[in-house]
Amino acid sequence: MFNNLLVAIDGSDHSKRALEKAIELAKLEGNSNIELLYVVAGNKSKSDVLQYGDSDTASMKRKRMLLPIEELVESAGVTSKTTVLHGKKGAAESIIEHANEGSYDALVIGSRGLGAVQTMIIGSVSHKVMKYVEMPVLMVK
């Protein structure tokens, strides 16, 4: 039933909890796989390049950040795959597009990512995703 999951992660605590729940869900059945989706939106590119110097280093740091997350999935006996999308659009749009193009049993996402202040200004990515993704969505608080 739920053995092909897409999990949107951004490194926040909410997304970590979302991943834990996704792993629990995937373990209910054998032969499951989880695709980890990480979106680098425009402003993220700016702050990452400023922080790490150039695009190559920023990509390397992201890979290093994603590695333990992949291992966490694999150690639970679930196959993992990682997709990094460079967001020409916003994070929400990229997640929605990618989710609707693939064939997943469900999308798992944290209730909020970047923090309360930014949620108020930008509008919740999770809210948009809930509205436009055409599949079951598990939102983890």
Added chain:
Amino acid sequence: MNYAEKIKNEWLGNVRGDVLAGIVVALALIPEAIAFSIIAGVDPMVGLYAAFCIAVVIAFIGGRPGMISGATGAMALLMITLVADHGLEYLLAATILTGIIQLLFGVFKLSGFMKFIPRSVMIGFVNALAILIFTSQLQHFVGETWVMYSLVALTLAIIYILPRFTKAVPSTLVAIIVVTAIVIFMNIGVRTVGDMGALTQSLPLFALPNIPLTFETLMIILPYSVALAIVGLLESLLTASIVDDMTDTDSNKNKESRGQGIANMIAGCFGGMAGCAMIGQSVINVKSGGNGRLSSLTAGIFLMFLIIVLGNVVVQIPMAALAGVMIMVAIGTFDWSSLMNIHKLPRTDAIVMVVTVAVVVYTHDLSQGVLAGVVLSAIFFAWKVSKVRVEKSLSKDSVRTYEVHGQLFFASVTDFLAKIDYNEDVKLVVLDIANAHLWDDSAVGAIDKIEHKFEQRNIKVELTGMNKESSVLMDKIGGLSKASGH
């Protein structure tokens, strides 16, 4: 992919996306080019011609397709005193010289030198730029009434709230149209772009700057040109990296340096001020679907077309609307994540960042801030690596061993020498430098000095574990030292 295919792909790989994004960028460029001209103290046309020339030229010869260049705040802020003291013609000459310096920079493939600018200095640079853009707008508020304040507030409200409903049209453009319309139809007497300078509805013409070609002239413009060249390349290469990251593709930084140089030389010959790549506009371009050379070309041409057709409307844009747009630009330029993370940074990095910002805000000169940041970082670095650790041990047959850990160079030898005890009564002193590295004359001198001092007291010194590079250095410089014979 062969060369012809690559060119074709860069130009025609994304025609629809590039043209649409180019139009969006052109609309967003106009208010900025005008506002930056006003910051620099020149007529709006100088910024608009610069934006046109640079965007078009860079489309053909830039090294980073999809990046937008034009008149920028960072450059405008550097020109203020030159324009005020010597006038527009000197600015145009300085612009051409800036281009020549940048071209040389690219020809000699010096973009790698940018790595000598620490990241904390870059973050300070961006934040200082944002603060300066913001403070440059304050003069427009002096002596104004609540009418002007509320127009600014309305502009900002539209800019930030409209995207929640639609992203089809750039919200800055809607804000400017709405506020301008209100001012025209309600006949509100506020200052407009027309009050700040003339707007000519014509294409830029080729003309060399009308200045005396003397050594004195060169000495006036050279310091400005050097500062402009450095700041321009800094922002351009930073923007190129950001576009690299957004599109997940690579770019040619030296080609971009050459392109920026040629673009500035041409801009200067056609009455435009020096410019560089624009972070904000490039982000808008990529987000709007642009990633090819056509987007920059479209932006430049469409901008000029709009000015020629709509010039008499443009002069009626109230300064309040432009001030609102500039406040938005300042907020967007500031790297807010650096404020959130400042407590996580190493203390020295945070200090470098704050000092860079402080120097810029105090001097109003971005290049001086960068210089101060780089020098301070170098001092901190030397201070950090100049810490030498010395471990002592004494064997039964009274052999004293000093195990040296760290980098031995001019800044660290004093500290190192102070850790050696010459007055001990021992038979032999062993200086183990397996975990140390000798870097310069001072380091070799320090070793010599230790040997010499012990020798005076008839204590033999044995030098062990020298690494290869250090011993090469020792052989070269240290003819005096007996240890080099090891």
